[in-house]
Amino acid sequence: MxxxxxxxxxxxxxxxxxxxxxxxxxxxxxxxxxxxxxxxxxxxxxxxxxxxxxxxxxxxxxxxxxxxxxxxxxxxxxxxxxxxxxxxxxxxxxxxxxxxxxxxxxxxxxxxxxxxxxxxxxxxxxxxxxxxxxxxxxxxxxxxxxxxxxxxxxxxxxxxxxxxxxxxxxxxxxxxxxxxxxxxxxxGLYTDDIRIDGMVFAKALRSAYPRARVLEIDSSEAEKHPDFIRMITASDIPENKLGHLTQDWDVFIAKGDITRYIGDAICLVVSKRRETLDEIASLVKVDYEVLKPVLSIEEALAEEAPLIHEGGNTLSVEHIVRGDADSAIANSKHVISRIYHTPYTEHAFMEPECAVALSEGKDGVLVYTSGQSIYDEQHEISRMLRLPTSKVHCHSMLVGGGFGGKEDMSVQHHAALAAWILKQPVKVKLSRQESLMVHPKRHPMDIELTTACDENGKLTAMKAVILANTGAYASLGGPVLQRACTHASGPYNFQNFDVLGKAIYTNLVPAGAFRGFGVTQSCFAVESNINLLADELGLDYWTFRRLNALKPGDIMPNGQIAGGDTGIIECLDAVKEAYFASPRSGIACALKNSGVGVGVPDSGRCILSVEQGIVHIRTSAACMGQGVATMCTQMLGETCSLKTSQMLVERPDTVRTPDSGTSTASRQTVFTGEAVKRAALQLKDALAEKMLADLEGREFYGEYTSETDPITSTKKNPVSHVAYSYSAQVVTLDESGRLENVVAACDVGTIVNMQALTGQIEGGVAMGLGYGLTEDFPMKDGYLDVKYGTLGLLRATDVPNIEVKLVEGPNKSPIAYGVKGVGELCTIPTAPACQNAYYRFDGKFRTSLPLEETAYRKKKN
CATH class of the missing domain: 1.10.150.120 ([2Fe-2S]-binding domain)
Structure with a gap:
């Protein structure tokens, strides 16, 4: 009216x-x-x-x-x-x-x-x-x-x-x-739900080109806007380079420097009102010298290619050798070689990135975040501001999904920088399209793979070359490539293994951590090649896998002795009926490590403190939905027989909670779970002598640090990881070629929480179905050609019935009551199982994801 x-x-x-x-x-x-x-x-x-x-x-x-x-x-x-x-x-x-x-x-x-x-x-x-x-x-x-x-x-x-x-x-x-x-x-509050009096809003102006030299940044028109507060550029930053392992990512592209992808931030504009941010940003004029971008691995490796980073266009190289693959292949009865391609894919977590920062103490800053490690954020922000870590206080709100996509800095550092400069509360939130543009994706990979077996079907050797497009910045591209290489063996028993991997910089969106961490890519190739070997032998695909599956005591292709908790055979037996029930069923297997491993220091930590009759569980382990707080509650309850009313899990906070590492590598249930158990055993001993009320003010500290060997170890049987989980999955199509049913058998050791465990597996399978059949992240000339609604994410009406079967190996690990990680594992074998199902359905052997010429996706023009 x-x-x-x-x-x-x-x-x-x-x-x-x-x-x-x-x-x-x-x-x-x-x-x-x-x-x-x-x-x-x-x-x-x-x-x-x-x-x-x-x-x-x-x-x-x-x-x-x-x-x-x-x-x-x-x-x-x-x-x-x-x-x-x-x-x-x-x-x-x-x-x-x-x-x-x-x-x-x-x-x-x-x-x-x-x-x-x-x-x-x-x-x-x-x-x-x-x-x-x-x-x-x-x-x-x-x-x-x-x-x-x-x-x-x-x-x-x-x-x-x-x-x-x-x-x-x-x-x-x-x-x-x-x-x-x-x-x-x-x-429950997520970061964007925070309201603070006097809060202002900031937004990064992104590069207009994948590769261009920034000549001038002019804010004169923006400054005339009534809501304009400040423009912040590289000249305002004590340290302009950030990055997890390799400090190669610019906070802002400085005047005179060259952009590396369209998500690069040129400057940050600050407004009194959220509603006028886009308008103010549009008034900042940036002059560029447009340069030709490097858009493929082939272009990046060309002799005349421009250097994306000073050290060259190769981020990392891995060469993993065990035995003599060349000789074994030459002497094998059956040899299969194929080339496979996997695409960029987007995490598509439900909560876009958001951070709120404000001044705290003298020259300090408090940052509310929704990332995967408050200590990673503290480390990178303190480095950027050249402050001691004690001056950077990070607190996690609820996190609306991550899947690896919230390991890198996206908005946290910008919010912290603006609050530190302005001395007032600042919120930075990415629009959904900005989120798609900015944060790292799953690596596209080209995989050349040769697999061999003897006349009886026993695997003899594997040789592979894996090229990973790591995009504009390192992110976690090195470790992702390494895991793609180490896990290319699959959960099988053979001794000759030779994998060369390279991660290559391009002027595309960076690639980094994503559920499966490189193993989703190599598993697709490995499992597909195995099917062709089985064809040559005339064996069915289930039998071939069962023949070669690891057993406790076997020596894995990486030299590690398979533990007594190895349960891939049990997984295969659990899906046998589903596989043989239909000629349109496809099968695939996978293994995934729990913990960073390969000699990298890795610890879980927890403090249990008794405060006003309540046991506070204090750990920095980030929960992106997997249920860390509930796991910790059940670990404590299992050890001390306390009631839920006597326990409280605190939000991760760098002042209150000890560093329990990043929520990555399917590690938190094992590492933080064991840390909680160790602290709880001390509390249990104390409770044997006193009532809980008599322990007021006491703290009990638990820490678990893994002991693993580096990938370069010369030991006969190195320990690469403290635990592995295993899965076999069967995907069945209906007569029209649409998904009918999925059976996922997983060996994840002791069950912590049945609803959370089966929910993780069902969600992981659904994500794997999308990876295999519908999801893509198209770019054209270095620019995004996709929106959230066109990513190909599966809806409820697209997902078939998913049946979860939980199994265990013959024995249990002593760590954390025998639990193992499932967060990544459940996604890994799904896409190759889809490939096998369609191969059996129509006889077409597909070598690229998402699979083409299916009921879900036509062939590309």
Whole structure:
């Protein structure tokens, strides 16, 4: 309506009448910024992801789509507007089913569920799938969410009372995760939910070209804008180079320097209001000398190629040799050689990167983040500002997914820098398109592979050349390449192994850590080659793998003796029936390390402190959805028999929680779990003599450090990693060539939490299906040719039934009650299993991902 020439928008939100006089804006912005209803999450602002789902007159709607002017007289319900009964039922059902992981999509999923259950008291699974089709979950694979919605319908329909949580958390028991309710109901805070008086907003101006020399940066027009506060450039930074292992990534490209990809930051602009950031940034004029970019490995390795970095265009080289592969291949009965290609892929975590920073103490800074290691952030920020680490205080909020994509600095350093300079709170948040542009992806790899076996089908040798496109900066490209090489052996028993790997710089988006850490790429090639060897022998694919599978006591291709917990044979036996049940079933196997390994120092740490009768579990281990807090709770409960009401897991904080390493390499359950166990054993001894109340103020410290050998070790049987987990997967197609069923058998040792474990596996399989069949990250001439909605992410209606089978090897590791990591493992064999299924389906042997000429993807022109 219009009153006295002014627009007034009238509608209701959660039963409250709203009369708003002001600019016409998107409903999402109004809910979050004006009403502070932050349970409605901003995942993309493009109408693609569904995290911002609300109900408008009972109909599920993405709040980022309608403007206030379209809502006259309408009734809006957000997650905060559920009734007390709905709060209780939905939070219980989503926790009980294990439908909550990172939690960022969960409020939107619950609003979808309400929209269905309000009109259909007894919905079918198909109805549920269609209801949540517009909402993406990157963690769960949807199965647990569907189970939760069906469960909630039963509770509502039958008016069932909600059971209470199990009081004593133990390992292997069903236990609802400790952060499920706050995530489900939107009360838990992610970084973008932080509100601080006087906070200003900053945004990086990105390079207009993949490769260009910056000649001039002119902010004169931007300075005229009433909301302009400051432009920050490389000249304002004490140290302009950052990076995990290799300090080659510029905070800003300085005047006179050359950009390396389109995500490079030229400067940072600061505004009084978030709404005017883009406008101010557009007023900054940058003059460039445009240069020809290096867009492929071949171009980068050419003799006349321009140097992307001073040291050359090769980031790292790995050459791993065991035995004599050339001789073994020459003397083998069957030899198969093929070349395989894997693409860039995007993590597509639900929460875009965001950081909030403010001054703390004298010259110090406090940074609220959502990354994968607060200590990595502290280290890099302190290096940039040339401050002692004690001056950089990092605190983790809830993290809305990561999968490796939040290991590098993206916004944390920019927020910290601006707050340090301006001495006031600053928020930096990437738009979804910026996120796609900036953070490292999964490495594209070209893999030339030769695999050999004898006349009986026993593997004899493997030789490979792996070229990884690491993009513009090192990130974790070196370790990713190394893992692609070391794990190219697969979970098989043979002794002749020769892999040469190179990671090459180009002027494309950087590549770094991504779930599977290079093993997804080499596994696709290795498993595909094995199928061709089996064809030559006339063996079926299951039997060939069973014949060559590692057993406890075998010497692995890296020389390590397979431990008594090695369970790949048990995995194969668990999927045998599924494989032989259909001529359209494909199979693949994988192994994945737990822990960084290869001689790199690696520690998990925990402090248990008794404060006001509560045992505080203090560790910096980042949870991106995998359930670290719940794991720690169950580890403590298993050791000390405490009740949940007597335990509290603190958020990672560099002042309060000891460094437990990065959440990477499937390591936190093993390393932090063992650290919690060690601290808990001390507490247990103390509790044998005194009551908990008598231990007030006491602290118990636990640390676990792995002992492994470097990759260059000359030992006869080096220990590369402290633990390996194993998986065999079978993907079955229906008669039309669409996904029908997946059976995933995993050896992950002792079960910590059944819902979390099976949810991780289902989510990992769904991600692997996307990698194999639909996901791509196209670029053209160094520019992105993709948006979030066109990445090819699978929806609930695309994901088939996923059956999880949990197995164990003959014995258990003594570490952390015998647990092993699963976060990466479950994604690795899925794409090659899809390749094998389609090979059996139509006889076409595909060598590139995502697979072409399938029901999901046509052949490229």
């Amino acid at each position: 219009v009153l006295e020439g002014k627009a007034v928008y009238a509608f209701s939100v959660n039963g409250n009448q709203i009369s708003y006089e002001g600019e016409d804006k998107k409903l999402l912005r109004f809910l979050r910024e004006d009403l502070n209803l932050t349970g409605t999450k901003d995942g993309c602002s493009e109408g693609a992801c569904g995290t911002c789902t609300v109900l408008i007159d009972g109909k599920k709607t993405k709040a980022c789509v309608p403007s206030l002017s379209k809502l006259e007289g309408k009734s809006i319900i957000t997650i905060e507007g559920l009734t007390e009964r709905e709060d209780e039922v939905y939070s219980y059902c989503f926790a009980e089913a294990g439908a909550v992981q990172c939690g960022f999509c969960t409020p939107g999923m619950i609003l979808c569920a309400k929209s269905l259950i309000d009109v259909e008291k007894n919905p079918t699974l198909d109805m549920v799938k269609k209801t949540i089709k517009g909402n993406i979950c990157r963690c769960t694979g949807y199965k647990k969410i569907e189970e939760a919605i069906l469960m909630a319908a039963t509770f509502m329909r039958e008016d069932k009372p909600v059971p209470k949580q199990e009081e004593e958390p133990k390992l292997t028991k069903k236990f609802r995760r400790v952060d499920a309710v706050e995530k489900a109901l939107g009360t």
